[in-house]
Amino acid sequence: MINYSTEFPINEKSSVSEILALACKWIAGSPHTKIKEEELSDLIGSHEGSIKVGNESVATGYAELPDYEIGGFRYSRLENGDIEWVTTIVSSQTPSQHLVSIQVSCEALRTASYLPEPRKPYFVKQVLGSIGGGMDGQMPVSDKPIVLNLGEEHIAAKLILGNAGNSLPIVYVSAGFEIAQAVNSEKLARQLSGMAHVIVEPSRIFSIKLKNLTSSRNVYGGTIGVYWPDSTARKSYFISDENNTPGKLRNSIFRDIRLALANRRQKTYCTWLHLRECISKNRLEKLRSSGSTELDDYVKAFDADLSAKQEKVEEAEREIFRLTAELRKFNSETPSRDEGIIAYGLEQDFYTDEIKGFVLEALNGYIGSTVVGSRKRHIIEDLIYHNEAKSEAEEIKREIKSIFKSYVEMDSKIKSALIRLGFDLSEDGKHHKITFHGDGRYTFAVSKTSSDHRAGKNFASDINKRLF
Structure with a gap:
């Protein structure tokens, strides 16, 4: 085996x-x-x-x-x-x-x-x-991770979409909502050397820009994704009850890639069987060049047999290609229970469990309108019970209220606090513009100075209504 x-x-x-x-x-x-x-x-x-x-x-x-x-x-x-x-x-x-x-x-x-x-x-x-x-398509084969920079989103998109010409899988380590990564990328790259390319995302801003280039196929928020070339397949990894340490998470990724590669068919020209075939060809070529005629019938028979075997190989390869296409189609149409019952749309989390938290909040708000003892209520209760969202929404809301509670001007302390929460800052005449996680849909204008003590509270309320 x-x-x-x-x-x-x-x-x-x-x-x-x-x-x-x-x-x-x-x-x-x-x-x-x-x-x-x-x-x-x-x-x-x-x-x-x-x-x-x-x-x-x-x-x-x-x-x-x-x-x-x-x-x-x-x-x-x-x-x-x-x-x-x-x-x-x-x-x-x-x-x-x-x-x-x-x-x-x-x-x-x-x-x-x-x-x-x-x-x-x-x-x-x-x-x-x-x-x-050597070079595997656009990626160098190495035992070190490749850390991308802002402006290289197009490179990441090609790798995720399978358009970079690589034959080894891509292990994409996305930027977390916090500074620490789920795994040590240096250790992961050493463990997977010769088996996969480890690509490290530099920041959440990079991730948001990448979303549009990949139609949201990129993992994000600290999740690790494995992408296979010439395939739409993707598997996501993150710290969980089963993989509750970075070491266990690394080993889980290694095990899955090892099994996948072990079951993947090798290229025909870099195998032991092909080597044996080449040696036989060399031997026959020497016989031919020696001018011997008594072995001609043997050579012809051998060539015919080899040709027949090659046809069988090509036929098998066509069948493998057909079955692979069928399997890919089946996988794309059959949802995995582990991946959830609702598919992710184009929106990405701006902080840990943002989308999950809003969905659970909606379910909690709706459950009161269902009939006690009904199938609908049982399903919703079950979903709420088995899903815990570690959403930071309430904490962020409180911090926004605190920042603008006594707002007078945009000083360095307020700027630092807003940046820490994920806001981008820019100036526009008499106003400052603050944009949540680089998404222009959530841009707010705040005056550079304010004499009305209620203005900051009202501004915080407007932000929180839009974001939460």
């Missing part, structure tokens, strides 16, 4: 032989192996090679075609006599890209055997550390 699989571009200036040499070091450097590095290095120079030492075995392969080079390692180890680990590393290079794929499978040879928890191979860290990642 494949329990770990990934494929990503690496430094284009590196070579297939460098990857094979690094694989030798990785195997020889393991505390669990008895195979020596020099024994492995001897295998690299040949098109095919193998070695077996005790409960371990290594098979290697290499082929060079016009404008194409491919090589790989397959390392098998029997653990405790009943669990077989197989790690397959393949490197393929064209003039435009150098890819590496890594697969780990774990099989129990006896039914009662317990399979250990899958982990990411250390080899991924070695590749990124000593050779370096």
Whole structure:
């Protein structure tokens, strides 16, 4: 059973032989192996090679075609006599890209055997550390998060909408309503290196601008979203009863991406099977070029068989494509109970649980008009009971009243308080303009100075009526 699989571009200036040499070091450097590095290095120079030492075995392969080079390692180890680990590393290079794929499978040879928890191979860290990642579409493959800046909303939109040409998923860490992020993005990027790109949103203002570019497909308010290329699928993660610590939340994201990648079909030109096919082609090409005629019938038969198998592969790929499209359509039409019974519209929360709080407030206000003991009341009571909104609405309302209670002029203390609540400030002649969370629909004009002690209270009341 494949329990770990990934494929990503690496430094284009590196070579297939460098990857094979690094694989030798990785195997020889393991505390669990008895195979020596020099024994492995001897295998690299040949098109095919193998070695077996005790409960371990290594098979290697290499082929060079016009404008194409491919090589790989397959390392098998029997653990405790009943669990077989197989790690397959393949490197393929064209003039435009150098890819590496890594697969780990774990099989129990006896039914009662317990399979250990899958982990990411250390080899991924070695590749990124000593050779370096390549460009995955518009994103560099790295073990560090990519922190966006204001003005780069178009980049985030492409990543979220699946238009950036990347093959690895995007893990988008949105800006929270408070300063702290739900997870440490540096640790998350290291954990997901070689598996996904970790993108960090700089601010709530960025998020609001991004909303219009993505038709509100972006996660926000501290939520973490995983977006897959060429797909409308998105999964959201946040601190919850199940994932109640940053560490548990990180592990949950890692587990889900690992499972998804393990079940995703590899590209045909960076696999062990394709490597074997290339080696066979090389061998046949040498036979042809040698001028031998007695093997012509064999060559023709082999080519015909290979062609038939290729047609089957292409047919299978077409069927996979069709089923994937059907699944995508089904997923888009079938709501998940975990995602709620009401779909989000285009509005975003300006603070924690804003929308949820207003919905619950509306339900609480409506429940009195329903018949006691009716189905309608039971449903509404159930929804209210199982949903708790940690809305900051009342606290913000109180602070706005307090700020303008004795308003005389817009001094630095009032400006700081308004900015902390999420208002943007600007000047317009004799007035100050304050805009709630950068949304022009909620812009208020306040005079620079006021001699009427009631003016501040009235202004606070007008703001609160519009916002709450």
